[in-house]
Amino acid sequence: MAAAVKVYGPPLSTAVSRVLACLLEKDVPFQLLPVNMARGEHKKPDYLKIQPFGQVPAFQDESITLFESRAISRYICDKYANQGNKLFGTNPLEKASIDQWLEAEGQSFNPPSSVLVFQLAFAPRMKLKQDENLIKQNEAKLAKVLDVYEKRLGESRYLAGDEFTLADLSHLPNGQYLVNATDRGELFLSRKNVERWWGEISSRESWKKVVEMQNSPPPSA
Amino acid sequence: MAAAVKVYGPPLSTAVSRVLACLLEKDVPFQLLPVNMARGEHKKPDYLKIQPFGQVPAFQDESITLFESRAISRYICDKYANQGNKLFGTNPLEKASIDQWLEAEGQSFNPPSSVLVFQLAFAPRMKLKQDENLIKQNEAKLAKVLDVYEKRLGESRYLAGDEFTLADLSHLPNGQYLVNATDRGELFLSRKNVERWWGEISSRESWKKVVEMQNSPPPSA
Structure with a gap:
């Protein structure tokens, strides 16, 4: 091995x-x-x-x-x-669909959601002042992105098609904090198809293990 | 065909x-x-x-x-x-090196450079007020990213190795505006290795054709 x-x-x-x-x-x-x-x-x-x-x-x-x-x-x-599990495609068409939604995560979903996660979940723990204006702007941006996802997820089970792929997986880290560590979980949960998708991807055994690791006390270093 | x-x-x-x-x-x-x-x-x-x-x-x-x-x-x-031209690798090692610098472009280089391009090149043409604070913050962010590039480009001719790849190409659009349409071209040109690299990639025939297309009058639509 x-x-x-x-x-x-x-x-x-x-x-x-x-x-x-x-x-x-x-x-x-x-x-x-x-x-x-x-x-x-x-x-x-x-x-x-x-x-x-x-x-x-x-x-x-x-x-x-x-x-x-x-x-x-x-x-x-x-x-x-x-x-x-197969997370990526093998032919150009499958790969292209996964790539486009992975890029949508990196370029459209990640910027506003990581601002919200930082401002709403981390800043209070770090005793930093929240920037209300920035929160408002990024909440509006993320809502627009999730409107596109809502439509897409009404047409296919996962973002890139019928199978769970790296494109879905890549949304788990910010999604987890947004839904469970901020008061803006409704951004996901008020959208029927996004909520169904989120339920499916966040209950995978792999992700549950990651969340367990996040909740374990850090090793004394 | x-x-x-x-x-x-x-x-x-x-x-x-x-x-x-x-x-x-x-x-x-x-x-x-x-x-x-x-x-x-x-x-x-x-x-x-x-x-x-x-x-x-x-x-x-x-x-x-x-x-x-x-x-x-x-x-x-x-x-x-x-x-x-071959822009992407064929084995996992080559691909991984290109992927990591392509992601560095998308996640580290692009955010501050596109803010600077918008604020310094586009806002004045659109008669929008520039945000001095935002410019300052993003100039500092981009300088740090380019310090990493400077070191890397002292060790290898292109970002992912000896060959021009999609990782280099992906920097051309923002780089072009920064160097030629703003007063912050020094961010690139004051760094010896970045300047050498920029000279090489921006003088490729492909990119010169794109710049020509940018400078042609738009078709009457």
Whole structure:
């Protein structure tokens, strides 16, 4: 058996949890290495060698080192194509549909939802002042995006078609916080098809394990 | 010969020009269809059928319709793998390196650079007030990203390695405006390796043709 791949970063990070969900879906053994961001470990020279932007996660598989959660997830789907659940397509048409919804997540869904998650879930815990104007703007942006999703999910079970793919998975990290750690869960739950989709994707065993990891006390480091 | 693919949208749009550069590199014949955004054509029901977010570009190749410029570009590289210049890798390692720098573009380079392009190049033409604070914040963000690029481009000729790839190409649209239509071109030109790289990628025949298209008078519609 090959050595476990390594993921650097805390599972509470949305980008780290995206990679963890992908590894669990693909049945890839992994080792999670803590990065204490409160102590600035992500900005230290040794860490910057593997993640030059000083962000989490970083990822290692034998001799390869990668950053950017969506790129890491694509690599996992590609390298481990023949194990676990199929998260990516094999012909240009299937791949293109997954790619377009994965890009919609990265470019349209992620920007407003990560602002809302930060402002509504993290800022209060960090005793930072919330920016009401920014919240309002991004709530309106996200509502428009979810209107498009609502229509799409009335036509197909998942974003890219009949099967759960990396495009759906990629929405789990921000979706989880929005629905469970802010008072704006209605953005998802008031839209019939989005709510049905969210129920399906967030109850997958892989994702439930990630949420458990998020709720476990961090290792004493 | 197959019918030309269709691209909807004005070449002045950064996302449209990303797709055009990709098509020219891959020697794929295309037809450019105007979308008059000033008249709100991108928000009309017929257009929303092919681009549900009401953005440009939209793309059609025979029976397939796609949106999101980076997803369209991946599709072009995949479907037309055996013609034009090779922009994407074929083994998991090559692909992963391209993917990570393409994601760095989409997630780290694009957000601050598109704010700067809008604020510094487009807002004055549209007689909109510039937001000095936003400009300052995003200039600082972009400078940090370009510091990482500067280091990387001291180690390899292009972002993903020795060859020009989709990861480099994807930086052309915002880079072009930043260097040529704002007073912040120094962000690129004051960094030795970034400047060398920018000179190489922006002087490719494909990109020079896109810039020509941007500078041509729009078809009377």
